[in-house]
């Protein structure tokens with residue numbers, strides 16, 4: 001595999017996430033690896049897929065309670081929680 005520059009990797013990652021709904025968990029895994037290799041932080045992009053099964057969220061169940069947002073994965077039922085401000 002050709003080594004990408006950090007800028008190229010960043011572009012590939014943002015392109016990937018602009019079309020996240022059409023991606024597979026396998027592709028998500030690959031892009032995570034790419035980010036890690038280039039020490040790019042995904043930050044909010046990590047909220048676009050389930051951290052357990054890596055399935056991109058598509059109309060997930062979202063609940064917000066006392067500043068905690070819970071998102072339930074429709075595939076594996078894993079609940080991710082984030083603080084909201």
Ligand SMILES: [Zn+2]
Pocket residue numbers: 050051052053054055073074075076077078
């Ligand atoms: Zn899941």
